[in-house]
Amino acid sequence: MPSPRYWREIPSRYRLEASRCCGCGKVCYPARRVCPACGASDWKATRLSHHAKVVTSTVIHVPPTEFLNEAPYAMAIVETPEGARLMIQIVDCDPDEVKPGTEVNLEFRLIRKEGLSGILCYGHKGVPVG
Amino acid sequence: MREVAIVAAGMTRFGELWQLSLRDLFVEAAMEALDGAKADHLDAIYVGNMSGGQFVGQEHLAPLMADHLGMAGVAATRVESACASGGMALRQAFLDVASGASDMVLAAGVEKMNDGADVTAVLASAADQETEAYHGITFPGLYAMIARAHMEEFGTTEEDLAAVSVKNHKHGALNPKAQFGREVTTEEVMNSSMVAAPLRLLHCSPVSDGAAAVLVVPLERAKEFTDRPVRILGSGAATGSMALADRQDPAFLDAVSLSAGRAYKMAGIRPGDLNVAEVHDCFSIAEICVTEALCVVDRGKGGETVRSGYTSLGGKLPMNTSGGLKSKGHPVGATGVAQAIEIFEQLRGEAGDRQVKDAHIGLAQNMGGSGASSVVHIFQRV
Numbered sequence: 372m373p374s375p376r377y378w379r380e381i382p383s384r385y386r387l388e389a390s391r392c393c394g395c396g397k398v399c400y401p402a403r404r405v406c407p408a409c410g411a412s413d414w415k416a417t418r419l420s421h422h423a424k425v426v427t428s429t430v431i432h433v434p435p436t437e438f439l440n441e442a443p444y445a446m447a448i449v450e451t452p453e454g455a456r457l458m459i460q461i462v463d464c465d466p467d468e469v470k471p472g473t474e475v476n477l478e479f480r481l482i483r484k485e486g487l488s489g490i491l492c493y494g495h496k497g498v499p500v501g
Numbered sequence: 502m503r504e505v506a507i508v509a510a511g512m513t514r515f516g517e518l519w520q521l522s523l524r525d526l527f528v529e530a531a532m533e534a535l536d537g538a539k540a541d542h543l544d545a546i547y548v549g550n551m552s553g554g555q556f557v558g559q560e561h562l563a564p565l566m567a568d569h570l571g572m573a574g575v576a577a578t579r580v581e582s583a584c585a586s587g588g589m590a591l592r593q594a595f596l597d598v599a600s601g602a603s604d605m606v607l608a609a610g611v612e613k614m615n616d617g618a619d620v621t622a623v624l625a626s627a628a629d630q631e632t633e634a635y636h637g638i639t640f641p642g643l644y645a646m647i648a649r650a651h652m653e654e655f656g657t658t659e660e661d662l663a664a665v666s667v668k669n670h671k672h673g674a675l676n677p678k679a680q681f682g683r684e685v686t687t688e689e690v691m692n693s694s695m696v697a698a699p700l701r702l703l704h705c706s707p708v709s710d711g712a713a714a715v716l717v718v719p720l721e722r723a724k725e726f727t728d729r730p731v732r733i734l735g736s737g738a739a740t741g742s743m744a745l746a747d748r749q750d751p752a753f754l755d756a757v758s759l760s761a762g763r764a765y766k767m768a769g770i771r772p773g774d775l776n777v778a779e780v781h782d783c784f785s786i787a788e789i790c791v792t793e794a795l796c797v798v799d800r801g802k803g804g805e806t807v808r809s810g811y812t813s814l815g816g817k818l819p820m821n822t823s824g825g826l827k828s829k830g831h832p833v834g835a836t837g838v839a840q841a842i843e844i845f846e847q848l849r850g851e852a853g854d855r856q857v858k859d860a861h862i863g864l865a866q867n868m869g870g871s872g873a874s875s876v877v878h879i880f881q882r883v
Contacts, residue, residue: 380631383631400632401631401632407742407747426650426746426751427646427647427649427650427653427751428646428649429642429645429646429649429697429698429699429700430645430695430697430698431637431638431639431641431642431697432694432695432696432697432698433621433639433641433696433697434621434637434639435619435621435622435625435634435637435639436619436621436622437637438637441637443695444637446636446637446638446642446646447646448646448745448746448751456746456747457632457746458632458633458636458638458744458745458746459636460636460637467698471649471650471653482635482636482637483635483637492635494635494636
């Protein structure tokens with residue numbers, strides 16, 4: 372993957388930057404050009420809260436090669452108070468304990484290393500509250 | 502639009518076919534279809550293929566396949582919609598003939614998955630790269646999330662999921678072209694290794710090589726090629742949100758519902774008119790969700806419908822009589838065309854031990870990714 376891609380994705384991956392539709396208020400993460408709900412194309416940048424609730428989840432036992440050393444690991448779709456939904460890993464817990472409704476904090480973490488040179492790719496993972 | 506029919510079909514065995522290359526597979530299936538109709542020329546070819554580029558490093562498949570079929574010169578187009586590539590290729594062939602632009606069109610699908618590529622990673626490229634695959638999700642993982650959402654919402658159980666695998670293997674055991682043509686028990690399914698909780702190995706379709714092809718012509722010319730043509734009564738395609746996180750209800754397949762509605766409308770039939778169906782059971786939960794999205798049963802009833810035998814051979818609406826993706830195999834680009842072939846054979850009374858008695862109307866549903874694309878065809882015995 373060419374390196375400009377990593378620069379381009381810094382706002383969403385590093386800062387959890389989303390966009391709020393000026394037409395209907397829908398929050399999209401990552402930012403989009405056209406609102407999937409109302410079709411408007413005026414947006415205001417907004418940052419997501421760093422906490423969220425699990426909507427649905429799984430535990431990956433057979434992972435892609437890059438994640439071989441991490442399996443088994445939990446993954447979930449979580450929803451922030453702004454209504455944005457993200458697909459993330461849930462870590463620092465028993466993966467089998469992650470359930471719909473589980474509350475998590477979104478923490479900045481290393482996600483993966485890519486390519487022959489092992490480019491470090493960052494983003495957010497969920498850590499159960501409490 | 503002109504009325505359209507399928508007049509011949511060809512299909513390789515599905516499985517780990519080490520001795521056959523991507524082009525061998527295509528040519529074998531295509532030749533069988535052409536020979537079956539004694540057709541000596543084509544006006545167009547549509548090749549459904551998800552990822553020749555990633556699986557074997559080969560792009561630009563349409564001219565390659567036309568060339569190796571001895572048909573260089575014929576207009577040929579590759580069609581890609583992940584695991585729905587085959588069904589979408591059939592739809593393009595249908596539209597080409599229906600429009601009057603072409604008379605003799607080959608709709609084919611082919612995939613060579615067992616040549617050493619990292620299959621999990623290649624398949625994951627049909628998910629959203631930036632928001633899904635980046636974080637380590639796999640396809641079994643996406644469908645596992647759909648399964649958990651369905652379980653949470655409707656009380657669907659692991660036994661319901663297992664019932665899909667048991668049924669489809671029972672059907673597949675009757676199909677000589679199936680990759681895993683043997684029966685499995687509920688216990689074997691429930692004790693197989695975990696892939697992405699709650700989905701186990703025997704909830705997942707296998708990694709397969711294979712090809713399938715059908716010859717599509719105007720209905721008015723069909724009798725030149727066969728005395729038992731099968732009419733394509735309706736075709737519907739649709740898209741949904743690419744990322745699973747963007748779907749309001751992860752347990753509902755919006756694109757399947759939309760594509761089915763369009764196909765039913767074009768065909769002028771209702772779900773209750775169906776006698777047989779092939780649906781996209783890439784994972785056991787998928788068949789449960791698709792059954793609901795096709796309006797064959799009410800929402801939330803997909804699991805108990807399978808367990809009741811409603812969708813088994815001998816039931817009210819047998820589903821996946823071929824063994825489905827689960828038992829027959831799932832060479833992703835070929836699957837949609839292979840589904841159409843099972844319905845073609847059922848409506849012609851050629852399905853052998855799998856034959857559904859007096860089948861007049863059949864449906865094939867093929868989807869891509871975690872359900873972001875779906876295509877439905879409805880067929881009728883002529």
